[in-house]
Amino acid sequence: MTDGTTAHSDENPADGSSAASAARRPLRILIGADTFPPDINGSATFARQLAAGLAGRGHDVEVVAPSPDNRWGVRREEHGGVTLRVHRLLSWRWLPHPWLRFALPWRIKANARRIIAQFHPDVVHFQSHIVVGQGLAPAAKERGIRLVGTNHTMPENITQHVQILPPPALRWLVKQQWASAAKWFGMADAVTAPTQRSADYFDKNTGLKNTIAISNGISLEKYTADLGPRDENLIVFLGRLDDEKNIDELVRAAARLDPALEAKVVIMGHGDQKTKLEHLIQELGLQDRVRLAGKVSYDELRQTLTRAKVFAMPSVAELQSITTLEAMASGQPIVAANAMALPHLVEEGVNGYLFEPGDIDGFAQRLTDVLTAPEEKLRAMREASLRLVAVHDVEHTLDIFEALYRGEPLPPAPEPRTA
Template identity: 45%
Template sequence: MSTSFASPAAAPVGALPDAVTDLRPPPPGLADPGGSRGTRVLIASDTYPPDVNGAAYFTARLARGLVERGACVHVVCPSAEGPPRVVERDGVVEHRLRSVPSLAHESVRLALPPGVRGHLERLLDRLRPDAVHIQNHFVIGRILAPAARRRGVPVVATNHFMPENLFDYLRVPAPLRPHVARLAWWDLREVLSGVEHVTTPTPAAARLLRDQGFGRAVEAVSCGIDLARFRPFGGGAAERRRLRARLGVPDRRTLVFVGRLDEEKRTDELIRAVALTPDTQLVLAGHGSHRGRLEELAREEGVADRVLFLGFVAHADLPDVYRCADVFAIAGVAELQSIATLEAMASGLPVVAADAMALPHLVEEGRNGYLFPPGRPKEIAARVSDVLADEGRRARMGAHSRAMAERHRLEDSLERFEHIYLEAALGALSAAGRGRP
């Protein structure tokens, strides 16, 4: 599920405060979801804001959403600067572990394995969480999950991982990618085999895990979308012109993509499609390692004047990026859900998406948009042109996108995770009562 951070590719939710928090947890005790005490959850992730990707974005929204519903939430993740510290932001206590730059991506830091184990064990002993929720299986989750289970704390895992999303970062040669993928899937199965409950954002993502030999039950729980923040544009033509002018977007037919400008997003196909779509511009919100190549491609295709790179987008401005567009397009083939597509749908945009992985779950052909075969810019251009040709049909498609997005309310996802934690905690208590470790 991606991501400039406000989506998997826009601005950070907010800067970390300078103050260090006194971290004395309230008395332990399991409460019903929404109860006065709330469930205490320790969420672990190898990536967290200001990192720019869907897993980081989802984890931050989950943590803050649970706090707003009365839970006591701690997050353990790498430090954004290097030195360790403990801070509180929006009610979420962040335990930032000592980190070093990763060799895979300039904006991602990794927790240093030496010392992590002892730190996590002390954290578990002090917090005594009702449940642990790991978001990744790389470093922190790999160490935390067995440590929690040794203490009788149930572990929930959400999978955001596909090997394809790491190939470019790790510079894996094409001939080796199938072998690296098999090894990566084996490693994920090993780490997640001992957890109590596994979720992933969509049925397609759950099916992918099963296809890769994961024998456990996997529940699809949507990442969810804030329907109040992302909503359709309500103004007229003059207001849209003002909105576009504020963002530096020319007032003409607009195709938008929000996300990282990296290899697996295949944004080059959108640029080639715009070259085949007269009187239409492409707005790209986000940054990534391929931006320079994409700028060169736009020049080669003769559309440098019709491809606008917004780069980093402030969190407060992201909804307006969608509202200044006519159509949203996404060409990636490794999307486990695509939060950006959900944001576009909630904003009332028709969607033109690759017929790959989980994206077909977000497109009802001819009703809220169209699918296209991956790697076919001519097909993208034809579908975009079809949407743009009829303003009335475009409005109907946008309204249907909004209706589909309403099936992915963030509140529903938060409620489901609360119940998953409760069920896992009660199961752990029952097992302890029977004398099982």
């Protein structure tokens, strides 16, 4: 097996000088994903950001992903300001889901071998074991190519899209998915997850060991923080309107806030829970206080995050929560569910508060704690979010993956930044 430390090259320096020099040559990197833009979710966002960031550093990066339509083949696509070669595979929509598509499982191994034979990558990095990883992992191992896998999936989340199955069948499905993850990620030279909690959770359920916690990262410089006073009590949520996000708890909590606060809630994002949320908002008489903004422009997203007074994240299934990182980079205090990876982002009373999932009164109280805090306390919380999010700078994430691809020691975390 190759050690992943040198780029594909026909050059053979006559003086043999330099393994170190060879190790710094650009790499040929193949990234495989079961979901990739135009899909909108954390895994797709990470895969795009990783591919574009690495290409921006001079590496030769290609992507394997399902076709979002009925056309397949190699496309040149713009992602993150760079042009990438994307191998779009013939895909079918997962019928219980409104937009999710998967490449055809019975063709994935042949497609993976063909693409790897054409591209000759130094490293293969797969983002999911569900379909694409099942082709790329064995194909890379057959050729002795360094293999890295990143898990973004909780099999438990899959069950929300197959609720027609009885509970025993759902439990069996979750068990089978964890076993599948163990098989395919077990082939990798290195396995990563976005946070230490998600890494520990993955190891516990697969039986694997030493999964490395590497933040998905965000481009901190793209977000603007306003540390000054606000002229309205604006609560913001950003993310998919999916069942595991528990957005109904935010709506119910908003109904229990003191009317004197005149709090407003803006929910940015779209998903299959939109109709249910619309009905709940109407049922609770919150039409003038809670707005479903849908999919918004990037400019509107950033502006809303900047002017909000608090960011709310009631989800119980976050392996990291890129949207919470975006809010922190915008200087927002965070009120989040005490579940999965969110406690890694919230220091109680420092940059926000946690509440127990399902505790609507507790959720409302924590939102109230932020909305009524003295301005000095609010400024300290905003500064704390900016300081805590520094370790999630995407440039550091790219540094880590470059080292991991080359089999080098991983770089230390950056120094916390100040406001």
